[in-house]
Amino acid sequence: MPIVFDQVSYSYDEKAEASRRRGIMARIRKENRADVQDGAPPEKPAWGSTAHQAWALRDVSFTLEDGEFLGLCGHTGSGKSTLIQHTNGLLHPTGGRVISDGADLSDRRAAQRCRFDTGIVFQYPEHQLFAETVLADVSFGPRNLGLSDEEAVERSLEALRAVELDANGIADKSPFELSGGQQRRVALAGVIAMRPSVLVLDEPAAGLDPRARAEMLRLVDRLHHEGMTVLMASHNMDDLARLSDRILVLNRGSVFMLGTPEEVFSRGDELRSIGLDAPFAQNIADSLRARGIPLDRKLYDIESLASALSEQYRARNCDGRAEGKDAEGASGNNRSDGTHHA
Ligand SMILES: Nc1ncnc2c1ncn2[C@@H]1O[C@H](COP(=O)(O)OP(=O)(O)OP(=O)(O)O)[C@@H](O)[C@H]1O
Ligand SMILES: [Mg+2]
Numbered sequence: 001m002p003i004v005f006d007q008v009s010y011s012y013d014e015k016a017e018a019s020r021r022r023g024i025m026a027r028i029r030k031e032n033r034a035d036v037q038d039g040a041p042p043e044k045p046a047w048g049s050t051a052h053q054a055w056a057l058r059d060v061s062f063t064l065e066d067g068e069f070l071g072l073c074g075h076t077g078s079g080k081s082t083l084i085q086h087t088n089g090l091l092h093p094t095g096g097r098v099i100s101d102g103a104d105l106s107d108r109r110a111a112q113r114c115r116f117d118t119g120i121v122f123q124y125p126e127h128q129l130f131a132e133t134v135l136a137d138v139s140f141g142p143r144n145l146g147l148s149d150e151e152a153v154e155r156s157l158e159a160l161r162a163v164e165l166d167a168n169g170i171a172d173k174s175p176f177e178l179s180g181g182q183q184r185r186v187a188l189a190g191v192i193a194m195r196p197s198v199l200v201l202d203e204p205a206a207g208l209d210p211r212a213r214a215e216m217l218r219l220v221d222r223l224h225h226e227g228m229t230v231l232m233a234s235h236n237m238d239d240l241a242r243l244s245d246r247i248l249v250l251n252r253g254s255v256f257m258l259g260t261p262e263e264v265f266s267r268g269d270e271l272r273s274i275g276l277d278a279p280f281a282q283n284i285a286d287s288l289r290a291r292g293i294p295l296d297r298k299l300y301d302i303e304s305l306a307s308a309l310s311e312q313y314r315a316r317n318c319d320g321r322a323e324g325k326d327a328e329g330a331s332g333n334n335r336s337d338g339t340h341h342a
Contacts, residue, residue, distance in 0.1 A: 001117060001197055001229070003064040003087055007096035010057040010082055010253075056082040058253040059096070064198070064231055069224045071240035071261075072233040074250030075275040080202070080233040081123065083250065087200050087231060088118040116145065119196035123203050125187030126180065134160070134178070135171040138189045145194070152193075159193035160186075163219060181212025185219070198229040205239065217243065238279040241265055242301060249276065262298040281305045 057079045064070055064087070072080050085091040086098050089111025100118065103110035122128070131137035135156055142152035160167040163185040170178065175186050184204070191199070204220060205213040221243055224230045234240050240247055241261045249257040249264060251274045257264050265271070268278040268286055277283065285300040288309075295308055 001101040002066055003118070003198065004099040005060050005062050005064075005083075005086070005096070006099065008057055008060045008083075008086060008093045008098060009055065009095035010079075010086065010091060011055050011094045012082075013054040056253055057086075057093075060250075060253070060255055061096075062248055062255065062258055064229060067227065067229055068245045069221075069230045069232070069243055071244030071247040072231060072250070073235065073237065073240055073247060073276060074256070078250040079253040080250060082253075084120060084200050084202050084231070084233060087198070088115045088120060090120070116194055117196050118198040118200060119191035119194055121188055121191050121199070121201045121204060123206060125191075126175075126183035129175040129183060129187060132174060133172050134165075134175050134186050135167075137175055137186060138193050141190055141194045155193045155195070156189070159189040162192050162223070163189045164215075165189065179212070181208055181215060184208065184212070184216060188216075188219070192223075196228075198231070199223060200231045202233050203235065204232065205234070205236070237265070237277060238281075238301070241279045241282070241299060249274075266298045 060079075060083060072083065074080050082091065086093060086105075088100070089098070089105035089108075092106050092111075098105045100110070100114045103114070105111045105114060129137050131140060135153065138156040138159055139152040142155045143149075145152075147155070157167045157171070160171065165182065165185055170182070170186075175183055178186065188204070199220070201220060205216050208216060217239055220230060220232065224243075232240075232243070244261055246259060247257070247261055247264045248255060249271070256274060257267065257270070265278045265282050268283065271278055278286070279299075279301065281300045281302045281304075285295050285297075285305050289295050293309075293312070295305075297304060297308070300308070
């Protein structure tokens with residue numbers, strides 16, 4: 001079920017803008033201006049003619065392909081969360097269209113259908129936990145789908161297993177007794193219990209300690225490898241480089257880059273020009289390259305960089321030893337020559 005963004009623009013000020021324009025039209029009508037027809041649409045402001053903040057997305061086009069892991073990054077305020085809320089019709093474009101499974105999400109019924117298939121995990125989803133028990137919280141969505149109690153519980157237990165929580169141990173606990181990492185996984189289970197085929201996550205590892213972060217990201221990676229399509233916003237370039245098939249970079253609401261991690265992170269200077277950066281290992285590789293060390297991969301992570309450097313070190317040492325041997329051989333010959341001559 002690909003999700004197609006077709007020149008999507010979004011303004012949070014749309015309502016305010018619409019009412020301002022209605023006011024202007026009313027005033028014009030009152031003044032009986034002959035050159036304005038009743039109901040004539042007022043002109044929309046062009047991009048840039050209003051404050052940047054008014055336009056959260058500008059002409060964004062891309063397709064979230066079936067089965068892919070698309071990373072989403074951009075500086076604070078670049079439009080990641082706004083884009084995410086367009087993936088299942090929570091927000092409707094001010095201009096352009098979002099097509100999911102062939103249906104335009106501006107159609108309310110299409111948006112409702114899509115909400116079951118595209119699950120969004122918002123930033124800090126644990127803040128939305130509310131029920132008295134973990135099971136009640138996770139089964140809230142399935143119950144809302146109109147499933148029987150039995151089916152809702154079955155789905156919830158399955159979802160708790162999918163997020164690697166021990167359902168027997170925690171189903172009857174209050175979610176608020178759990179650790180931050182566990183609470184977040186309960187929130188994720190609530191989305192998974194709807195059995196979506198597309199999982200959209202807004203900075204799922206933000207604010208977790210290193211261990212919980214690693215667990216959460218491993219979990220997302222596993223869900224992707226089990227067949228889920230994933231769109232994940234993150235500020236962490238190392239995570240995006242490691243997990244994504246492709247990366248979409250937003251800058252001030254527009255698509256700045258879209259490509260494989262290799263393509264995107266080989267353009268470190270351009271990323272830095274919009275306040276982003278390449279992954280840590282990639283930056284080290286770039287500065288080593290600048291000092292003449294031959295590193296030919298486009299994208300390095302810590303492991304691949306360490307192994308490339310250790311190979312080079314070994315190769316140099318071997319060469320060094322070989323050279324040493326040659327030198328030794330040569331002086332040996334001299335010695336033997338000397339001996340011979342002696
Ligand atoms: N509810 C809102 N009302 C008005 N403007 C908003 C609202 N939410 C976001 N914006 C504005 O829209 C733009 C995009 O914000 P958005 O939250 O989508 O960015 P983001 O990339 O998710 O940022 P962050 O990395 O901080 O989460 C920003 O200029 C922001 O100030
Ligand atoms: Mg955000």
